[in-house]
Amino acid sequence: MTTSQSDSTVPSDDKATPDALLHTGSGGPVTAEDLVLAAGRDITPKNMAWAERKLREEGPAAMDKLLP
Template identity: 85%
Template sequence: MSTSQPDSSLPSDDMATPDALLHTGSGGDVTPEDLVLAAGRDITPKNLAWAERKLAVEGPAALDKLLP
């Protein structure tokens, strides 16, 4: 008999970040790495510099603007 839920013992092709690893700035300090990852970018020196500038201007609200 078929079920509507996939077999959890099989490896998943889903590459989404697990909920336990996601957080917003409301629970602590927002880091440039948080902002880069929330934007869906790779952590590179260029992207970290972008995030540092954005945090300097917008503060922790910068992260809230990226997350739904």
């Protein structure tokens, strides 16, 4: 039994993902929960306090520093 994929499932074009699809934008204000999740952390009281401090100090730019 083989585990390789058939040729029909392999993309025919070797193109890069458009830049606009790689970057995110917020439709509203950045929350502490958003910042914790973007940092790859669990939502805990300690991490929420960290995020709230970062947002107070840096504003929405705190999110920009975490995401491409």
